[in-house]
Amino acid sequence: MSTLSIGDLARRTGVPVETIRYYERMGLLPKPPRTEGNYRAYEAGHERRLAFVKRSRDLGFGLDAIRALLDLADGADRPCGEVDALARDQLAEVERKIADLTAMRAELQDMLGHCRNDTVADCEIIGRLRGK
Amino acid sequence: MSTLSIGDLARRTGVPVETIRYYERMGLLPKPPRTEGNYRAYEAGHERRLAFVKRSRDLGFGLDAIRALLDLADGADRPCGEVDALARDQLAEVERKIADLTAMRAELQDMLGHCRNDTVADCEIIGRLRGK
DNA sequence: TCTTGACCCTGTAGCGACTACAGGGTGCAG
DNA sequence: CTGCACCCTGTAGTCGCTACAGGGTCAAGA
Ligand SMILES: [Zn+2]
Ligand SMILES: [Zn+2]
Ligand SMILES: [Zn+2]
Ligand SMILES: [Zn+2]
Numbered sequence: 001m002s003t004l005s006i007g008d009l010a011r012r013t014g015v016p017v018e019t020i021r022y023y024e025r026m027g028l029l030p031k032p033p034r035t036e037g038n039y040r041a042y043e044a045g046h047e048r049r050l051a052f053v054k055r056s057r058d059l060g061f062g063l064d065a066i067r068a069l070l071d072l073a074d075g076a077d078r079p080c081g082e083v084d085a086l087a088r089d090q091l092a093e094v095e096r097k098i099a100d101l102t103a104m105r106a107e108l109q110d111m112l113g114h115c116r117n118d119t120v121a122d123c124e125i126i127g128r129l130r131g132k
Numbered sequence: 133m134s135t136l137s138i139g140d141l142a143r144r145t146g147v148p149v150e151t152i153r154y155y156e157r158m159g160l161l162p163k164p165p166r167t168e169g170n171y172r173a174y175e176a177g178h179e180r181r182l183a184f185v186k187r188s189r190d191l192g193f194g195l196d197a198i199r200a201l202l203d204l205a206d207g208a209d210r211p212c213g214e215v216d217a218l219a220r221d222q223l224a225e226v227e228r229k230i231a232d233l234t235a236m237r238a239e240l241q242d243m244l245g246h247c248r249n250d251t252v253a254d255c256e257i258i259g260r261l262r263g264k
Numbered sequence: 265t266c267t268t269g270a271c272c273c274t275g276t277a278g279c280g281a282c283t284a285c286a287g288g289g290t291g292c293a294g
Numbered sequence: 295c296t297g298c299a300c301c302c303t304g305t306a307g308t309c310g311c312t313a314c315a316g317g318g319t320c321a322a323g324a
Pocket of ligand 4: 081083084250251254256257258
């Protein structure tokens, strides 16, 4: 038989078993047919769909956005403006996070650069956390 | 009287009331004395401690790390090596996140740059999410 | 004096995206 | 036939808040 168990699918996609079941509960993956013993039996279509979800997650899309992307991907001859909009929103979100983290990094580096490694009372890190 | 209500403290530190109560439950802030009407009555020490917590949060430290920093900050004449280690760990974490997000940004930008705004079937964004 | 309204209290539930059990069932190899 | 890896469901925990629900307190204005 060419069907995959949930464990097979997990190994092939790199998505943990528990996460696959979670995606199914969240409506990202269709409920697969079951074997006699009530095991999930996946086929190639399921694997492609899960791979799509994984690539989207790797780009930071939230599950709601991924549901929307999956729906849009089904309408082959519709314009892709909505897809674009989702990607642009996600890019904006990523850029916002990078900006926040870059500010944190600068301050942490500066604190560490000023620390003379003596007592806590004189430590620049503690001093700045206290607000000088 | 020079005490502050929880709302006063929230306004002065920029930390929401609910979050202040949450920090108290989590053991980051000492339980303040109460008024006759059972209102929390804060003093300058509480405000300084909360400001320390806020600055630490703004740098991305987790609450466990902040608890440790607060403890270390009390031992004035001990060496600051542990403080340093916490800051270095936090810097490493921030740098890891920046690296992840930078990769996401590059891929999102590239996808968006290749999208010719036609149909979903030809859309580069959908194509890449599907794995080409 | 009464009442309005802003503030405060506790306790609990929800968010997002998992992750980790507990307590069982299935299926195959030795 | 027995062990073991795997699968099942359902629930609770993670992190750092945030949002109620259902009450109590308090000062100012009519
Ligand atoms: Zn400097
Ligand atoms: Zn130091
Ligand atoms: Zn390219
Ligand atoms: Zn497109």
